[in-house]
Amino acid sequence: MPISIKMPALSPTMEQGKLARWLVKVGDTVSAGDIMAEIETDKATMEFEAVDEGTIVAIEIPEGTDNVKVGTVIAQLAGEGEDASAPVAKPAAAAAPAPAAAAAAPAPVAAAPAAAPVKSGDRVIASPLAKRIAAQKGVDLAAVKGSGPNGRIVKADVEGAQPGAAAPVAAAAPAAAPAPVAAPAPVAAALPDFGIPHEDLPLSTMRKTIARRLTESKQQVPHIYLTVDIRLDALLKLRGELNAALAARGVKLSVNDMLIKALGVALTQVPQCNVAFAGDTLRQYARADVSVAVSIPNGLITPIITDASGKGLAAISTGMADLAKRAKEGKLAPTEFIGGTASLSNMGMMGIKQFEAVINPPQGMIMAIGAGEKRPWVLEDGSLGVATAMCATGSFDHRAIDGADGAQLMAAFRELVENPLGLLA
Incomplete structure (x- = not known):
């Protein structure tokens, strides 16, 4: 199934950013390291590189969109062997358990074991780059736990694995919350119009961050x-x-x-x-x-x-x-x-x-x-x-x-x- 490409955190302080410009379009083929987009963060405008190989099958967030939260799905990528022309299924939110069932469920007594590697039929789901690295190192992909979307094995999973052995398995994490969506820009109080010729200019992400941090500094320090x-x-x-x-x-x-x-x-x-x-x-x-x-x-x-x-x-x-x-x-x-x-x-x-x-x-x-x-x-x-x-x-x-x-x-x-x-x- 297609890989969800998410809004990255390009700096330790980044919580959201502006998707300034797409450098790819639907139907384009990308490889790891290719520049896909320009993202305006709280510090600077930075380039966003692809980490996987495949074909762009959907652009979820159009360029010019502001206040896109980190983790928001911004595009979809079809991997090797996948039908790039097939429609992309939107992830459905998991249904919440009924109150009665939730109340009746016993408290957990131990952590669940780590999930086995995800397979589709007899094929392990892995990125082309991960497959190449595994082949070069002699790593058995069938024993590797994937950390990518839907258990997909990615580059990081096989880089640290020993030949014939699985990469270290992380403890099972709780189910991920639905991906955040782009937040609307905060509405400031309208400036009065005194009849003076003027032009209202939108603030850049950097200028918004400067304004917020300087206000916090003078108020709190x-x-x-x-x-x-x-x-x-x-x-x-x-x-x-x-x-x-x-x-x-x-x-x-x-x-x-x-x-x-x-x-x-x-x-x-x-x-x-x-x-x-x-x-x-x-x-x-x-x-x-x-x-x-x-x-x-x-x-x-x-x-x-x-x-x-x-x-x-x-x-x-x-x-x-x-x-x-x-x-x-x-x-x-x-x-x-x-x-x-x-x-x-x-x-x-x-x-x-x-x-x-x-x-x-x-x-x-x-x-x-x-x-x-x-x-x-x-x-x-x-x-x-x-x-x-x-x-x-x-x-x-x-x-x-x-x-x-x-x-x-x-x-x-x-x-x-x-x-x-x-x-x-």
Whole structure:
């Protein structure tokens, strides 16, 4: 029987998404790895690959449909040997037991044994890819428990199986609930019409998620803001010297690359701020992964520089350039933008002198960077001079981070920027 293709969870936080575009149509043949659709998630627009081989026999959800819940059947695929022209039977909901019968049924005393492999006559139901892998490994498909639709044996079932043996059998699970259907979009209060010419634009899935998460953060997370002025002259001088030395390697450090490194090192020096808050749990991280805000069309995404304190400046620079480029192209993997232990948002290149960024839960803090500018400055000898300086404002989750610890982090960050040789150690 046809395989039901369901709306995938393309990120750990995805609950629903928009089926932006189908790249296949009814009658098309697909193989494992073929791109079938583009799905707009809460983070980005991502490609959805086929995991089986066969012929598309039905498109259940048309392209452009919004708020499609994860697990919803979006298409049907006929496998090898199946009639692709036959109508697809819609799965019927299981009837609920009569109240009297349910009351009379004895309580279960033990778990039921795992179901035997499902067969159709004498043929084991398995995907073509699973059959090929089984033949290559010498796995007996008759002894393998299928985890696919209706007991179908799929690639994952045979990959871990030993030759002549069955793959590990999972404990019997309760009957699956009916597949969720696309939920209607929430209806917002209508905006009054004041007679001003206008156009109402629908929000993208990403913009809806940004709006929801920022509202939750400001409503649920008690923010405390700490601002310091930081002199940049030494950092700018070192950046110029390093770029001259790295030119032959095609590396050009930005001020932001150096600030990412400074925040990573500061977080390792003040681990009380490298934390995440969750109810009655406080998680303290042993590594500083810095999420860096990058503006993309219709939203914002935060690719992650992992182990920012342990990476060299050249590695941070090349890594950040690659992440930013792929972020704007919508080609980041979920692991590259979901997570992080703290964030950095730099609006200095836009001329913003100082701002307060909103924390991205469950992270405990975010650093907001303003523009560097010439200012009057009291020099080391007490005389008045001119220096290049900027404002940095840390937003801290006050449930997890005390003000004194936040102040210690800001002091460590300022020290590293004003004495940047410490970034090379």
